[in-house]
Each structure stands twice: as C-alpha cells, then as structure tokens.
Amino acid sequence: MSRGQDLLARLGDQLSAIQGRLTPDAEMDKITWFRAGGKADILFQPADEADLAAFLKLLPADVPLLVVGVGSNLLVREGGVRGVVIRLSAKGFGEAERISDTRIRAGAACPDKRVAALALDSGIGGFHFYHGIPGAIGGALRMNAGANGVETRERVIEVRALDRQGNVHTLSNADMGYAYRHSSAPADFIFVSAVFEGYPEDAATIRAAMDAVQHHRETVQPIREKTGGSTFKNPEGTSAWKEIDRAGCRGLMIGGAQMSPMHCNFMINTGSATGYDLEYLGETVRARVLETSGIRLQWEIKRVGEFKLGREVQEFLGQLL
Incomplete structure (x- = not known):
C-alpha cells in the first residue's frame, strides 16, 4: 500500500461527508508550471469553503499540510510531498x-x-x-x-x-x-x-496600462517556456537579473534546467529537467553571485517536498561549475 493509500485508510469513514476530490499519490509535475517533481501523498481539491472547513476539522494535527495555487512559482522536489496538498478548485x-x-x-x-x-x-x-x-x-x-x-x-x-x-x-x-x-x-x-x-x-x-504590461512580458520574459517566473527576489539597491548576468550565469544549464538567455532571473525546464536539476542550478547561481558580488540572493520560487535519496541539494554549493 502506498503512503497516499495508507493515509486515506487512516482517515477512513470520516471522509464520507467530504464532497471534494481526494487523489492519492498525485503527480505534482502535472500541476506545476515547471512540469517537474515527485508525488503528493494526497491531493485534495475542496468543493467550496464549507467542504474545506469540514476536511480541516477532521484532519489529524500530525498530518503535514501544504496549500498550492496554480503552481506557477512552485518547485516540487523529486522525493515528493508528505501528507496532504490542498489545491483550491476553480469552481469553489x-x-x-x-x-x-x-x-x-x-x-x-x-x-x-x-x-x-x-x-x-x-x-x-x-x-x-x-x-x-x-x-x-x-x-x-x-x-x-x-x-x-x-x-x-x-x-x-x-x-x-x-x-x-x-x-x-x-x-x-x-x-x-x-x-x-x-x-x-x-x-x-x-x-x-x-x-x-x-x-x-x-x-x-x-487598457493602455494593461497593454504596456503585456508588451513588456512578451518582449523581455520567456512566457512560452516551462518556467516559474522570477527565480530570486531583487536585492536591495539592484536587480537579481543584473547580478546573475554579472556572475556569468545567463544561459547557464544543468541537466535540463537553464537560466533563460532572454531573462536570466527566469529558470526554465528545457524539456527534461528534474526538480533536482532546477534546484541545483538555482543554488549554483546563488553561489556564483555571492562570489562575484557578495550578494546572497533569496529564492522567490517556493521549493517544497523532500529530496530523493542521493539527490539532495545543499544550500550555496561550494564547488562552482
């Protein structure tokens, strides 16, 4: 029995009143923009606010809980997410x-x-x-x-x-x-x-302001790629992309992950990137920027889940590529 099925069995008959969708062993790469990452033990999509409240009241306090949105700035590690992931439904x-x-x-x-x-x-x-x-x-x-x-x-x-x-x-x-x-x-x-x-x-x-926003996105951001948007927060007094560029990381690749040549604060999955590739690339960039500018970039992308055994990524890699 998988972890997800075991957790459903543990909750048992209490779930009979829940109207939303419960999916054991849900593939998180299907709902994240990076299209990478492991499985969630359970993915719950509540029907509405009352259904969500009812589920929360029955969920044991020791079961981990993570809320995700449309997955646009989410990096899921290969070992997957323990416990329950809640994704609010569009209908509710x-x-x-x-x-x-x-x-x-x-x-x-x-x-x-x-x-x-x-x-x-x-x-x-x-x-x-x-x-x-x-x-x-x-x-x-x-x-x-x-x-x-x-x-x-x-x-x-x-x-x-x-x-x-x-x-x-x-x-x-x-x-x-x-x-x-x-x-x-x-x-x-x-x-x-x-x-x-x-x-x-x-x-x-x-309308003019919205058109200007759209034009800016289309001309400077890789919006048609598998990306998570801005990878790092802008440091005080400068822009993350400027420091990444200065560190020579524009277009840098690790496995199937790449810092976009178009906007180097956007990390993209070129087609075969794993959660490991993406996070390893991000930490490599952080290390290079720290070495070049003395700036500690902070992740804007939210990284969740567990590392796969033997595929752990350490913060600020000591050995640069």
Missing part, C-alpha cells in the same frame, strides 16, 4: 465580482489576470499589474505579488482565511504584515477570498 474559489464602484471581491483560486479583466470592465483602476502575473489570488496574497511598480498590499482591504482547525478569520491589510514579496500572516492560514479596492479610471487608460 475561482470567482470574482465587483461589490462597489471601486471594490472587487475575488476567490483565492481566481487567476490574477481575471481580476485585472474585471477591473477593466468595471472602470476600476489600479489592477493592471495583475494582467502580467501568471498566478492566482491566493498566492498573490501570501507573497505580496507585484509588477510594474504596484504590489498586492496597495489594493488589499481584507482577507478571509481558514486556520488549520477550519475556523474562519478575517484579516485587515495591517494584519497581513506585508513587506517586499512577503506576508507575515500565520503560515497555516488558508486564504479563501479577499476584498480589494482601486479607484475610478476610464477604460482606455486601464
């Missing part, structure tokens, strides 16, 4: 609606681009930056996603979340504790929706 958590002249409510599984499109249709400015972020609102809330000089924290009014026991919490903007690509909201909170606020703006102005 993917809607967005205008709730006032300047406010939008969006579910955590709603694509960022859909919020930008709704804002355009509603004449609400300030959301054009979401047009260029290939993720969902839950991830944007957690990491304070931003682009083109605007960050999520500038638009958030309140966030609805469930804790590990299935209890509902409402967080204000201040409660989220936002910083650059970071939120200090409790790590075990699962965001289910949020209310955002923009400002009145004419459609032509919004």
Whole structure:
C-alpha cells in the first residue's frame, strides 16, 4: 500500500461527508508550471469553503499540510510531498465580482489576470499589474505579488482565511504584515477570498496600462517556456537579473534546467529537467553571485517536498561549475 493509500485508510469513514476530490499519490509535475517533481501523498481539491472547513476539522494535527495555487512559482522536489496538498478548485474559489464602484471581491483560486479583466470592465483602476502575473489570488496574497511598480498590499482591504482547525478569520491589510514579496500572516492560514479596492479610471487608460504590461512580458520574459517566473527576489539597491548576468550565469544549464538567455532571473525546464536539476542550478547561481558580488540572493520560487535519496541539494554549493 502506498503512503497516499495508507493515509486515506487512516482517515477512513470520516471522509464520507467530504464532497471534494481526494487523489492519492498525485503527480505534482502535472500541476506545476515547471512540469517537474515527485508525488503528493494526497491531493485534495475542496468543493467550496464549507467542504474545506469540514476536511480541516477532521484532519489529524500530525498530518503535514501544504496549500498550492496554480503552481506557477512552485518547485516540487523529486522525493515528493508528505501528507496532504490542498489545491483550491476553480469552481469553489475561482470567482470574482465587483461589490462597489471601486471594490472587487475575488476567490483565492481566481487567476490574477481575471481580476485585472474585471477591473477593466468595471472602470476600476489600479489592477493592471495583475494582467502580467501568471498566478492566482491566493498566492498573490501570501507573497505580496507585484509588477510594474504596484504590489498586492496597495489594493488589499481584507482577507478571509481558514486556520488549520477550519475556523474562519478575517484579516485587515495591517494584519497581513506585508513587506517586499512577503506576508507575515500565520503560515497555516488558508486564504479563501479577499476584498480589494482601486479607484475610478476610464477604460482606455486601464487598457493602455494593461497593454504596456503585456508588451513588456512578451518582449523581455520567456512566457512560452516551462518556467516559474522570477527565480530570486531583487536585492536591495539592484536587480537579481543584473547580478546573475554579472556572475556569468545567463544561459547557464544543468541537466535540463537553464537560466533563460532572454531573462536570466527566469529558470526554465528545457524539456527534461528534474526538480533536482532546477534546484541545483538555482543554488549554483546563488553561489556564483555571492562570489562575484557578495550578494546572497533569496529564492522567490517556493521549493517544497523532500529530496530523493542521493539527490539532495545543499544550500550555496561550494564547488562552482
């Protein structure tokens, strides 16, 4: 019996009231943009918020829990993910609606681009930056996603979340504790929706801003590759790509993983990369930048799961290629 099947058996009859989809031994490479990585013991896609709360209430405290979005900035290690991975369904958590002249409510599984499109249709400015972020609102809330000089924290009014026991919490903007690509909201909170606020703006102005975002992405980013977006956070006073380029890592390859020749802060799977290749490449880049510039790049891509035996990647590789 596999780990996933064993965990399902452990939960047993308690699952009879759960409406969402439970998949044992789920292949995480099928739902991540890198198209690499091992299996999750169980993948759970709740039907709606009530279903998610019911599942959390029955899940034993010792079972590890990981929440993922659309997988756009997620690197899963080859050894897979223990416990339960929760992926919010589009049907239950993917809607967005205008709730006032300047406010939008969006579910955590709603694509960022859909919020930008709704804002355009509603004449609400300030959301054009979401047009260029290939993720969902839950991830944007957690990491304070931003682009083109605007960050999520500038638009958030309140966030609805469930804790590990299935209890509902409402967080204000201040409660989220936002910083650059970071939120200090409790790590075990699962965001289910949020209310955002923009400002009145004419459609032509919004459309022009969205077109500029799209043009920028198409001309400087490898958007048609298997990538996870920006690999590293920008250090204080400089850009990650500049330091990577200065360290001679533009186009650097390890196995099937490569730092994009087009935008060298984007790591891509050229077709056969494993989770090991991708993380090994990232740590090699970090080591070279540290040696060249004295800067310790911090990962922006979220790395999860366990290493496969004999395929561990150490932080800051000592031996450079």
